[in-house]
Amino acid sequence: MxxxxxxxxxxxxxxxxxxxxxxxxxxxxxxxxxxxxxxxxxxxxxxxxxxxxxxxxxxxxxxxxxxxxxxxxxxxxxxxxxxxxxxxxxxxxxxxxxxxxxxxxxxxxxxxxxxxxxxxxxxxxxxxSSLAKAMSDMAAHQVRAYASGIHILDAERMVAEARSVGYRDFKVKVGFDFDRDLDLLRRLHADLRPGETLHADANQGFSAEQGRAFLRATDNLGLGWMEEPVRVDSDDVLWADLAGLTSTPLAGGENLIGEPAFQSAIASGSLSVIQPDAAKWGGPSGCFAVAQAARAAGRRYCPHFLGAGIGLVASAHILAAAGGDGMLEVDINPNLLRDAIVPRWPIVRQGWVDLPEGKGLGVEPDLQQxxxxxxxxxxxxxxx
Structure with missing residues (x-):
């Protein structure tokens, strides 16, 4: 008790x-x-x-x-x-x-x-106990992480910088200028090294026709996923149509709220990658349940996160507790609110990060800094 x-x-x-x-x-x-x-x-x-x-x-x-x-x-x-x-x-x-x-x-x-x-x-x-172990006795001690927050115009430089500090997976933001974004994405793909993966995120920026065209045009790039190509509230028919057009997995979830919404997204099968944000909806309680349901249905759980250090560490614990082949999103833009935690975290090695040691999250914000x-x-x- x-x-x-x-x-x-x-x-x-x-x-x-x-x-x-x-x-x-x-x-x-x-x-x-x-x-x-x-x-x-x-x-x-x-x-x-x-x-x-x-x-x-x-x-x-x-x-x-x-x-x-x-x-x-x-x-x-x-x-x-x-x-x-x-x-x-x-x-x-x-x-x-x-x-x-x-x-x-x-x-x-x-x-x-x-x-x-x-x-x-x-x-x-x-x-x-650590947060991950408190959620699951089978929790892993490390998770794979990918570099995020990369604007397509800055991607060549930022991917190189992320690679140099240990990342092997990268997500770039598109949805600004269709032809230019497509050209730059193709160049990035051509420069990938063995074992590296490129993902794209349109942040709901495409119309239905643009989404279809972009998915067709990038089908041969082997993207890890295409995130939110259209509005999240688009009907199931459109999402199913988009999923059927491409071999690229579709991803989403940061803008879904409530258990019924996630249950529907998982059941529909259009989203191969489910991405709730634990600071935006659900916390560890709701997101861990979504992760379990997603994995049971053969989907990947890859938590969304764009914020400060506390939420990022919590997302890593939930991912570690959920298991599977998910990845942790780490926005690599300069952000002291993310970095000002003690002890220092994350440290990326060959695309992986160890969970902080210690009880609970294993970190605290550095309020003095x-x-x-x-x-x-x-x-x-x-x-x-």
Whole structure:
């Protein structure tokens, strides 16, 4: 039986890191790097860390932080709590009417996901286990990682840089200029070395016809996958049509919310690679269940992630617990919010990274290094 756990404080820490070069996708541009960390502390002094997805809109980080301390924290402080999975389901169900009332399905899912991540970290630390082992006794100790966040215009340089620090798999962003992107992708493919794989991500940037044309034109490149070639809410007929046009596996999942959506995506068979983001929906509780379902159906589980260091490490633990042939996404653009964790992580060797040693996540944010970028800290600690 799980020891009685009582959370006595829940903090939301907001950071904003200025960027020398904005991060661009087919749908928008990040002018700075935001992050929201969740810090939970129990009545024994055990601390757990989580991360809430907040990349868009630009004002989203502060909103998520306030949502955590004003709405989610009062539901959990100073009461005996169930297991992480049961509490995740409880919080999701308890906020269903609020989600309908506000229309904010994304923000609530993201805040609950970040809380779930921190609660898993805390409970694993209390149990003296790594997060991966707390989720599965069969968890691996290392995962394969791929270099991501590579704009097609910068890809030649960035792939070379990623290769030099140990990566063997690379994902480039397309969906900006059809002909130019296609030409550059072909050049990248021609320069691959034995054992290396190239993936492409359109971030929902193509129309149906453009998606069809791009998949046909790249069918002979042996891409590891084509991610979100069209809008995620396109009907099943279009997704099935796209899957039938090419030998390239289709990937998606970062923009799906809720167990039914993932169940449908897995059952349809159009997506060969399932990519939930543990800071955006589900946390470890929801994403591990999706990973298990995906693997049982013969799909690959490759967690999406584009954020700071806490969520990245959590994604690695979930992947290690899930097993299989999945890969960890690591955005290789400069990002102190990703790098300012102790101990230093990840270190890539021949495309693989070892999980951090230690309890829970095995890392903590380096708040001293991040102090000049912290813009807000909200604390919920009153008895309800």
């Amino acid at each position: 799980q020891d009685e756990i009582k959370i006595v404080s829940a903090d939301a820490l907001v950071f904003r890191l200025p960027l020398e070069k904005p991060v661009s996708t087919s749908f928008g541009t990040m002018l700075d790097r935001p992050a929201v960390f969740v810090r939970l502390e129990d009545d024994r002094g055990t601390v757990g860390w989580g991360e809430i997805w907040c990349n868009w809109p630009a004002c989203g980080a502060e909103h998520r932080a306030r949502l955590l301390v004003s709405d989610i924290a009062p539901r959990i402080l100073w009461r005996s709590l169930p297991s992480p999975k049961d509490l995740w389901r409880e919080l999701t169900a308890a906020t269903e009417i609020l989600v309908l009332q506000t229309g904010e399905v994304g923000p609530y899912a993201q805040v609950i996901a970040g809380f779930d991540m921190a609660y898993w970290d805390l409970t694993a630390r209390r149990a003296g 991040l102090a000049s970028f912290q813009t807000m800290r909200l604390v919920a600690e009153e008895r309800s």
